[in-house]
Amino acid sequence: MDRDSIAFLPESLVLSVEEIDRQHGALFSLLADIKAACLRSNALPPELAAGLIDFLHEHFRTEERLAALAGYNFAVHDRKHLEMVSAIEKGLSEVVTEAQDVFSVLRYVEYWFERHIAEEDRPLGAFLRRTVR
Numbered sequence: 001m002d003r004d005s006i007a008f009l010p011e012s013l014v015l016s017v018e019e020i021d022r023q024h025g026a027l028f029s030l031l032a033d034i035k036a037a038c039l040r041s042n043a044l045p046p047e048l049a050a051g052l053i054d055f056l057h058e059h060f061r062t063e064e065r066l067a068a069l070a071g072y073n074f075a076v077h078d079r080k081h082l083e084m085v086s087a088i089e090k091g092l093s094e095v096v097t098e099a100q101d102v103f104s105v106l107r108y109v110e111y112w113f114e115r116h117i118a119e120e121d122r123p124l125g126a127f128l129r130r131t132v133r
């Protein structure tokens, strides 16, 4: 696990699946970078917003690959990913058009990460730990 990003992953959200935990840590780290950049400039740097969306897609592909390898039914989980990335993209695009406050959107993204890991990723992690050696 990346030493820098693991510090950003709350202990209660560690799933003990190294590849997923590393990416979750990196997502929280990226979110912290975005918040810091927004505090400095009071604007959302478009390259960081695009980087967050790109990394989310990469992370979702990782979970989909691990689920498929383990024979885990990923249909509902996949739908949650698609719904949320669409909501996050909409929120970030509304920040650009000033329809939404960037810090409200970032709080929502962080809340979603935590809730999704606790509710959808945790059962996937438990299944992977049971079935993959």
Ligand SMILES: [Fe+2]
Pocket: 020, 024, 059, 063, 117, 121
């Ligand atoms: Fe995840």
Ligand SMILES: [Fe+2]
Pocket: 063, 077, 081, 116, 120, 121
């Ligand atoms: Fe997930």
